[in-house]
Amino acid sequence: MSEYMQWLYSIILTIVTSLFGEHWILFLLYLLLNIIDTLTGWAKARINNQESSSVALIGIIRKMGYWIMILIAFLIPVGFQELGKIISIDLSVTIFLGWFVLASLIINECRSILENLVDAGCKVPQILIKGLETASKNIESIGEENE
Template identity: 40%
Template sequence: MQEFFDKANLLWGAVIAVLTWIFGEYWFVFLLFLALNVIDCIYGYAKSRATQTLSSEKGARGVLKKVSYWVIIAIAFSVSGFLISLGAQLGVDLGFLQLLGWFVLAVYIINELTSIVENMVALGIDVPEIFVKGLNAVRTVVNDAGDRVIPKDSGEEK
């Protein structure tokens, strides 16, 4: 039995090491987002069955949307890292862009939570109003913080 636990601990340690190597110190935030993707798919499927709107096309669009979220997150983190390095070469401090990927990820986490709650409500599950209000408050705080880091009018043509 001890050998089983030793192997399980070794496997778990390897998984954590790989996740940390790929996603960095905060790998668990990405794991949370992945879990929310799966939970949203499950409740979206249940809602589609309950409302008799289930279709393979709708399911495929949902999967494509989830994959697109991951692509946008990867782009946000990659581009911000690239631009920070480029800025350093040019003598321009673009360090604030480090937050770009995190803001994108935060917005998508809030969107997934909101979608899960909406699907639960459509299924007749009682979701406490305080939770819904809390999600809306978090969305506002994250959007406002993002606007302070990268103002709304930066880059917009007038």
């Protein structure tokens, strides 16, 4: 790798890490899953002769909404932690809110990709579908326990 590419890679990695923290790879994973879901959704629609620009636009708007949801899920704990300091209550456990939301959305994207593949005629192993279903139920049950 050239010196310029190493320098560029370092700058990009520094910016991404400062924006998303040390677990930036999870946010990148979610972004990649968004892209793959969009592409497999388009392929499914094309194969089934159901292409629609308005449906695609709604899907893209929905994905932007999910990113806003992630932002809110990580901002709320920051506010609660600050309020907890003011009223002398430890509210640091609320930081898990963002991670549970991100985990749920990653699982949902994976499930959506698999659904697109099935609808496009691909044979998807049931173990993969059932595994994601189990992971989704586990995340949901943890959320319900903490209500």
